Amino acid sequence: MNKLIIGRYLPGDSIIYRLDPRGKFLITFYFIGIVFLANNVASYGFLLLFVLFAVYISKINLGFFIKGLRPMLWLILFTVLLQLFFTPSDNPMWHWGIFTLSTDGMRIAAYIFIRFVLIIFISTLLTLTTTPIEISDSIESILKPLKVIKFPVTQVALMLSIALRFVPLLIDETTKIMDAQRARGVDFGEGGIMQRIKSFVPILIPLFVSSFSIAYDLAIAMESRGYKDGEGRSKYRVLSWSKRDYMSLIVMLLITIILLFIRSY
Amino acid sequence: MEIIFKNLTQSYEANSPLEGLGLDDVSLTIHDKRFTAIVGKTGSGKSTLVRHINALLKPTSGTILVGDREITPETNNKNLKPLRKNVGMVFQFPESQLFEDTVEKDIMFGPMNFGMSEADAKKSAHKMIELVGLGEEYLEKSPFDLSGGQMRRVAIAGVLASEPETIILDEPTAGLDPVGRKEIMDLFKNLQEQGRTIILITHNMDDVANYAEEMVVIHDAKVKAVGKPKDIFNDKSLLTDDILTLPRSAAFAQKLAEKNFSFPQLPITISELTTEIKRQVHGD
Structure with missing residues (x-):
């Protein structure tokens, strides 16, 4: 049971840890959304670079993220193989019954694979650097x-x-x-x-x-201990939104603009 | 069975920031047919240590020899039943392991897993329920209708029913009333006198003084001291370093020592204390 990396918090300290959990939570979902905007080698490459950069500044060993892929391995493999052999194409390299292998298929399979990696890495980054209690606080706030x-x-x-x-x-x-x-x-x-x-x-x-x-x-x-829910309860953990959280939102905005640019390029 | 730990190390979450040592290079012999107490603060590694004896945990490095069975980091999970039959284990708050619909079935669960026939297991259940101080009328009840103390006794009966040679007890009397605690401890002492090896983890130094023949002090994942309780409770270095507390009798004697009594060795049980006081007051 200790092998499950997704959903686990790893104590540490870096700029990513210090970001406001609400911001991290929203950014993670936003990023998962814009992953679907990517449509060519350059845009996928750009997103991959961004994620690797985020992993780098989080100061967490890349190994943890790779381990995070493991529980999803079969799903990833299945989806990639499905794309690889069932993508219809006009000029297949190889053809047998219902199976088709083409450069298009390979390209799409590779995209799908990178998409999985991006989504799993970014959500692993959220849970590794944010305690569950911070996540639930930010959900409440959102x-x-x-x-x-x-x-x-x-x-x-x-x-x-x-x-x-x-x-x-x-x-x-x-x-x-x-x-x-x-x-x-x-x-x-x-x-x-x-x-x-x-x-x-x-x-x-x-x-x-x-x-x-x-x-x-x-x-x-x-x-x-007198717990009563409702109006007027003060918070023990107060979330504070600071300059670097605005910065992180601006970074996301820039990434979206660059992505849209590369996409239509 | 003699139990020998050789350079045993247990680390958890290797290669992560959470990495830590559960046990650090422990070498220790627990003698056959004796009553050994293991003491140490919460989190010092006592429970981790005893979980190696029936291979619930395997060492990260080092070995444990239980009788003629050797457990190494490579030991696999097959074929552990003979070992686990011989090493009975009463966990902390063992009542949480009860699950059958009658007490009898729950007591029979262990023995039947270890290959005892249904008839023999039944016989064992009848014997053990009496042994732990509940009557046969309890056998047909649901374990969940019993009080906490009765559930504890049923759970202990369930472990004893497999007739293990070595019995490991992890704070068996925590949360019991004083009478219940004495009954349970006397039961284990009797079992030892009938030729079983007893290993007791406890925070109660009076139990150590009253029942144990050997004592192991664990501190910060290491074995700090091994020996007879009387010698260890008289070891000033362990007491001043705040590793160990004294049994009540010894603490009382320490106070008396400030009032013109003198104790070359601190008495650790009530009877030792009273004899010593009588001798010093009456001079006989």
């Missing part, structure tokens, strides 16, 4: 305008941060219960498929029981 239509923004944000807070807790609990059952002679990942499914019962039941009791304790703890 959703604030929806209060006008009576959308329960604070409640949703609270649910989100509790859910995020529970992830490591549940992982710990799962590891602990798995260890305890292993010590009682359960072999996970051995035997036939039915055997394997059965071996999860001794984990799932204790996990449910303890999740309910943790949730119950949490509710009691919050109530006894």
Whole structure:
């Protein structure tokens, strides 16, 4: 479970860490959007350079980003192969039944591959440099305008941060219960498929029981400390928007302009 | 079974900023059929250490010898059942491992995983439920209807039912009332007297003084001291460096020493303390 890089925060310090999480969050989604504007070698190359530059100034080892690709490997491979062999073309290099291999196919497959790399790298960059709690704070802040239509923004944000807070807790609990059952002679990942499914019962039941009791304790703890949601709650972590956040937005704007220019070039 | 750790190192999250050492070059022998206590602050590496004994964790480098079974960094996950049958492990708050619909089935779960027949497992469940101080009437109940203390006893019975030769206890009495705690500790002492090896992780120095024959002090992922509890509690360097606290009797004796009593060696149990006070007051 430690192998999952996407969604994990890595403690560190660099300009990317210090950016306002709201800005980082919006920029990440904006960037994923403009990735689809790229249409030729130069524009993809430009975006790739930008992402690599962002990785460089984040001072995080590139290895972490490459590891981030791993869980998506099969999806990437499948999509790339699909493009490679099923892109229709007027002058195929090779043809067999429904399969076609052409320079067009190769080009599109390469684009798709780079697109995956760009999107995964930039979202990994967001989660590696931003704590889950910062992300949920920024979602709350971004959703604030929806209060006008009576959308329960604070409640949703609270649910989100509790859910995020529970992830490591549940992982710990799962590891602990798995260890305890292993010590009682359960072999996970051995035997036939039915055997394997059965071996999860001794984990799932204790996990449910303890999740309910943790949730119950949490509710009691919050109530006894006087938690009440609604208007006028002040924030413990105050997000501050500074000059460098404006700078990062300007950089994004420049990138969009350059991209549009390269695209039509 | 004798358990020998040789230059065991455990590191986690290698090659990342979160990298750390769980255990740092630990060499240690835990003797057969003795009662050994492992003490140390929270996060010092006690639990990490004992998880190697039944191969829940494998060393990053170094080896552990459990009886004639050797565990190395290369040991694979196949064929660990004989080892795990012989090394029973009661985790912290073991009640969270209960899952069956009756107490009986839950106690039978371990033994049957280790290949015991249903009839034998049943017999074992009946024996163990009595041993941990609950009656046979509990066997048909759901473990989730029991109180916390009763659940703890059922979980302990579930580990003992496989009849392990070595029993590892990770703070088995945390959160129990004083009477329950004494009953559980006496149970483990009895098991040891019947020829089992007991390894106890604890923060309770009175339990160490009252029950353990050997004591291992772990501090910052390293073994700081090994020896008899009486010798270790009299080692001033461990106490002044704030690695260890004293059992109540020894702390009391230390206070008495300021009031014209003198103790060449601090007594660590109540009976030792009272004999010593009697001797010094009455002079006999």
